[in-house]
Amino acid sequence: MDKLFFDLRPTHNPHRWYLPVDPSICVGPPGSLFMFGGVGMASAVAALERTTGRPLIWATAQYLGFARPGSVVDIDVWTPVQGKYNTQANTKGHVDDKEIISVSAALGSRPSEISGQWSEAPVVPPPEDCEPSNHWRAATEGLHSRMEVRIAKGRSGVDRIGNPEPDGRTLLWARPREGFAIDASMLAVMADFVPQGVGNALGKNAGGNSLDNTLRIRRIVPTDWVLCDIRISGVYGGFGHGSMHLYAQDGELMATASQSLIVRVRDSAEDR
Structure with missing residues (x-):
């Protein structure tokens, strides 16, 4: 295994x-x-x-x-x-x-030769041409330190303040720094990055705590990086809802995810 x-x-x-x-x-x-x-x-x-x-x-x-x-x-x-x-x-x-x-x-799994994909991966620069995502807490240990994330669309940390994404969309390249294989469990970890899109959608230093998450696997293929296409649908009453498409580097749709979360807007004291 x-x-x-x-x-x-x-x-x-x-x-x-x-x-x-x-x-x-x-x-x-x-x-x-x-x-x-x-x-x-x-x-x-x-x-x-x-x-x-x-x-x-x-x-x-x-x-x-x-x-x-x-x-x-x-x-x-x-x-x-x-x-x-x-x-x-x-x-x-x-x-x-x-x-x-x-x-x-x-x-x-079922024996079948039928295969189709109607969701297209967005055209973005490759990971090496994208800026690293700096976690707002500048964590040097813990889970965030073990994941390499690069921003293809959006901003990170306090750079999001005053710069909302009009379409509520964030595009991130992600991979584990330690070289673990991209499998269903690794996609489940990445699927919980949906809250990272909230700050970009709102133009605030914001995120959230997940209430749920649903992961649907289409087809997992060998890939070094995963393109996380995060779309925040809406925020109201302190809660938010969003979804994600997870693509391999060659554009293969590997999985989709969706979740609801408690929205957290971080104050200046936390930023420091």
Whole structure:
């Protein structure tokens, strides 16, 4: 099995896995780190694929709580329906008796020669010609330090203030710095970058906390970089909604994602 971006471990029970939470998979201010939501979903996806032996078709996560460094997330997998070609499954991720994340999914594949793609990748400069995205907190450790992100459309950090994107769209190239393969679990991590588009859409130093995320896999192909096409649909009443298309470097549509989030506008004290 390929090495994962996070330290998911098996147990004697093939339907139970566990994930030690260390700062390398966390985000947040110093002293208040928490596991990145995309890692929670990605670890569930990896547990589901390894338990069923089938590739992911779609997964939807509901974020219910925070897992802090030093804790352990237990991931229990249920497979209530197992068909000839696909499995309907779900997981519960919990720290002790506190539920952190709930994921429902379908996994499998069917013999078919039919293939089509009607969503075209936007024409953007290659990653090496795009500016690096500087995280607003200038994190030198944690999850953001492990991801290389380059901006093809939009701005990062305080540069977004007063510069809204009229179409609510942000385009980012992303890849793990440590060379991990781009698989369904790695796409699940990147899919949780949707909140990064909020600041560009609003023209504010803003982001958010994810309430949910849905990832739909089309076709995963070998690629070094992933083009994340983030589109913020709207913001109202303190909540926002957005989606993402994830493309390989050759323009192949690998997956789509969508989520809702709590919108956070950061004040000048946090900026410093």
